[in-house]
Amino acid sequence: MTFPAPLTGVVPPVCTPLTPDREVDVRSLLRLVDHLVEAGVHGLFLLGSTSEAAYLTDRQRRCVVEAVVAHVGGQLPVLAGAIDMTTPRVLDHVAAVTDAGADAVVVTAPFYTRTHPAEIARHYRLIAAASPAPVVAYDLPASVHTKLPSELVLELAAEGVLAGLKDSSGDLGGFRTVVTGARVDPDITGFSVLTGSELFVDSALALGADGAVPGLANVDPHGYVRLDALCRAGDWDRARAEQERLCALFGLVGVGDPARMGGSSSALGAFKAALYLRGVIECAATAEPQVSLSADEVGRVGKFLAAAGLL
Template sequence: MNTLTGVIPPVCTPLTPEREVDVHSLLRLVDHLVDGGVQGLFVLGSTSEAAYLTDRQRRLVVETVALHVGGRLPVLAGVIDMTTPRVLDHVGKVVAAGADAVVATAPFYAATHPAEIARHYRLIAAESPVPVLAYDIPAAVHTKLPADLVLHLAAEGVLAGLKDSSGDLAAFREVVTGARAHPDITDFSVLTGSELVVDAALALGADGAVPGLANVDPHGYVKLDRLCRTGDRHRARAEQERLCALFGMVRVGDPTRMGGSSSALGAFKTALHLRGIIDCPATAEPQVPLGPEEVERVGKFLATAGLL
């Protein structure tokens, strides 16, 4: 797999009211993203609610998307789990289901030393028949991937890329500049997971973006990517600011009765439902659904952004 570039959305997982994977809605969502001009798809990430899905549901998602895409775009699949043996079990399943690359976090639950994180990725890469990308998301796994460790593993050929959802732009810059300068690092993709600083990340030299909001507005992020690459900074800034305003929908949930995940993922799915792309805005248990007033607020965000 060559260097990944452009917009690679972390695909939402539409669910039925009974909390099973809604295959028909998932296919419509994939078509919506492909028609929007995205350059890859990332399933079973945080926005996909991978942590809430059973192994059977995880495999169904990968099989459905990979078969539908049919090689037109690379399909990355998350293999997120607590320990190396569990991750390797997921690797075998998602590769058999058609994934072109796998995305793994650092181990979690038990406190992990950087040497153990390095061993984790080396063992995954040794067993995986497809490229391995690291997923830096300390808010979820409580470990920040050190930039020097990522670069060392990239130079070894262990890692084919990094999805950075750490929010640490300085560390992200260290990886971008380090990868560019290192003589042994080739075909290494550095991707930002932030919806809010895609223009800044691309200006630093990032290869692309994995924004959850691209489910709702793939055309907007593809336009932003194009404007950044052509050097149209004024229009790129305006488009990024429009998307930042749209991202405000993730805060519609009442914090006295739900967590941030319920609010954000509920808003994304509600937006997709209001746009007629998925049949049901249900999120996986035990997340709390949005109420009528919160749904109305999501609709106002869409209307303001010209999407409804």
């Protein structure tokens, strides 16, 4: 499928179901994809943070992309993360995921070593020059420890280096700068600005964002598709109510005991537990070395689902 310009709507960052021995559960993965497609999502983002891409081997990453691309058969665009520390390593992932059929690649700033904005710009320019698919920047300072400057994003968008931005920075001012700049700069066309937040999709769309990449959309894709439609129809009161319901549901990410696990274990474990309880995936295992939820914590996830009308 040709990557749309701009990409709009709900693009879930797809969870990667695993077997008890931590291999990719392809059957559950494809059932999850069907769950999302049937809800009316507008694209799929594989191999992002919610996909546990950092925990997967290169073989597993390729398996995920090949399986999903073959299954959806061009029904909607498939974006794939090409996330690694340095430009040469990212280029290897770009080659792998585009060869497997991804319609676009999603790339963070380099990490591990500290990088200057000039080096970040060079990173993206080199990747775009070599990539056969459009490049979407992924602003994720919590993981890569570098904030993408809004001015740099707009500069690269005007050059045609970047086809979009997935903003998971939490910097609302910077996000607004990109949304506004992309709208008023005549050199920027077809550039997608997507929020990675679960909690202010309605606000982001009201600002002029093109869409959202919320991890919670794995659990309740119908809710986010409904929210997107209400915002586009200008029905802001109903949109706010739907957003508030989703905000309450998002509380499930905090079920894990912080004395024994990190926030990633809690959040990703809760997403997978919810999908298991909803009958979408067969096993709620998360990748090593993340800590699994207890039976009591899984029960608390079920209470969030019931309160949201999903069980």
